[in-house]
Amino acid sequence: MTKSNAFYAQSGGVTAVINASACGVIETARKHKDRIGKVLAGRNGIIGALSEELIDTSRESARDIAALRHTPSGAFGSCRYKLKSLEESRREYERLIEVFKAHDIGYFFYNGGGDSADTCLKISQLSKRTGYPIQAIHIPKTVDNDLPVTDNCPGFGSVAKYVAVSIREAGFDVASMAKTSTKVFIMEVMGRHAGWIAAAGGLAAEKAGDPPHVILLPEITFNEKRFLAKVKRCVKDYGYCAVVVSEGLRNRDGQFLSEAGSRDAFGHAQLGGVAPVIAALVNRELGFKYHWAVADYLQRAARHVASRTDVEQAYAVGKAAVEFALQGKNSVMPTIVRKSNKPYRWAIGSARLARVANVEKLMPRNFIDKEGFAITARCRTYLAPLIRGEDYPPYKNGLPQYVTLKNVAVKPKLEAFRP
Numbered sequence: 001m002t003k004s005n006a007f008y009a010q011s012g013g014v015t016a017v018i019n020a021s022a023c024g025v026i027e028t029a030r031k032h033k034d035r036i037g038k039v040l041a042g043r044n045g046i047i048g049a050l051s052e053e054l055i056d057t058s059r060e061s062a063r064d065i066a067a068l069r070h071t072p073s074g075a076f077g078s079c080r081y082k083l084k085s086l087e088e089s090r091r092e093y094e095r096l097i098e099v100f101k102a103h104d105i106g107y108f109f110y111n112g113g114g115d116s117a118d119t120c121l122k123i124s125q126l127s128k129r130t131g132y133p134i135q136a137i138h139i140p141k142t143v144d145n146d147l148p149v150t151d152n153c154p155g156f157g158s159v160a161k162y163v164a165v166s167i168r169e170a171g172f173d174v175a176s177m178a179k180t181s182t183k184v185f186i187m188e189v190m191g192r193h194a195g196w197i198a199a200a201g202g203l204a205a206e207k208a209g210d211p212p213h214v215i216l217l218p219e220i221t222f223n224e225k226r227f228l229a230k231v232k233r234c235v236k237d238y239g240y241c242a243v244v245v246s247e248g249l250r251n252r253d254g255q256f257l258s259e260a261g262s263r264d265a266f267g268h269a270q271l272g273g274v275a276p277v278i279a280a281l282v283n284r285e286l287g288f289k290y291h292w293a294v295a296d297y298l299q300r301a302a303r304h305v306a307s308r309t310d311v312e313q314a315y316a317v318g319k320a321a322v323e324f325a326l327q328g329k330n331s332v333m334p335t336i337v338r339k340s341n342k343p344y345r346w347a348i349g350s351a352r353l354a355r356v357a358n359v360e361k362l363m364p365r366n367f368i369d370k371e372g373f374a375i376t377a378r379c380r381t382y383l384a385p386l387i388r389g390e391d392y393p394p395y396k397n398g399l400p401q402y403v404t405l406k407n408v409a410v411k412p413k414l415e416a417f418r419p
Contacts, residue, residue, distance in 0.1 A: 004106030024318025157310030171211030308389025
């Protein structure tokens with residue numbers, strides 16, 4: 001077998017554990033130097049390949065690469081940039097082939113969500129069309145947990161843990177102040193179309209009266225009258241009401257309650273904050289004093305409270321991606337296969353990218369209770385193992401210690417190109 005270099009890049013919103021996948025890729029590739037030369041990382045995702053901004057990861061020490069496992073965010077930079085069809089973006093695809101040829105790249109590892117799976121699929125199709133050999137492997141990552149086929153997505157477990165911990169702690173705070181102050185607390189979490197993250201907040205409620213008392217999911221059309229009645233009843237019964245709301249909450253017309261009117265680079269609606277909308281409604285109609293919070297980047301950057309299960313799975317899919325490539329596989333994605341719930345056991349499987357790209361996995365209706373404001377026992381059984389275990393980063397002077405790579409660039413060999 002011929003030896004060639006590998007290209008690795010991170011795409012879309014980063015997570016607390018995407019660098020663990022990078023660690024898995026690089027450490028595994030280094031164990032197969034007879035087959036893989038260097039791992040060249042794209043600076044800022046696929047844009048790094050188009051602009052020939054490639055990072056030589058061989059310049060990083062084994063210690064620093066290992067430290068990626070406990071470092072949040074994207075070590076090489078990420079991007080929201082979606083390649084269109086081969087016909088529409090011919091110039092960009094031709095550029096990719098030029099860069100791959102110039103740097104002897106024969107392996108393509110793209111670490112991201114559904115749009116990244118689509119890009120990876122197109123790269124494999126490009127390889128067939130041009131005759132240039134590229135093995136394209138997609139590495140799953142998304143806090144939204146909305147990739148199909150795989151049981152769950154690396155990145156989700158840690159966000160789920162953060163949300164469950166945060167609403168439990170905030171619930172204690174609100175309960176202590178409710179007699180004379182705040183009656184309603186609203187925490188907004190990510191989730192444009194799928195409510196997995198909001199649902200994870202439900203893990204904090206182990207018995208009646210525990211927060212969150214209300215979960216607002218994008219899968220359930222928002223009914224203002226029913227919601228207000230629920231909040232009023234909770235305040236009467238428990239003295240306060242804690243709410244977790246997904247950013248993708250929609251009204252009966254299918255409109256986001258929080259849509260800001262703009263769109264991101266993937267064409268997704270840019271959401272402007274649903275928590276203040278819900279808070280204003282509660283105050284206007286019920287008169288309760290409220291507080292609201294938007295978890296935003298905090299939920300996906302919180303490596304200090306990452307799920308050990310999530311970290312291990314993130315590393316495993318990075319490792320498996322390299323192993324798949326060495327086995328000759330192409331246009332596939334490593335998946336997580338749940339073997340049992342009690343005890344929780346999982347293994348690595350694989351899925352063809354044609355089954356993954358541009359497909360969203362929403363919450364099944366039997367994961368949501370009849371009222372539409374809480375999760376079911378079936379959902380709890382699914383979610384609970386994903387947040388288990390602690391994997392603390394090293395601390396110094398009271399703060400977590402993360403690594404910043406040198407990110408030494410490879411000398412360009414081609415003329416400049418503007419994506």
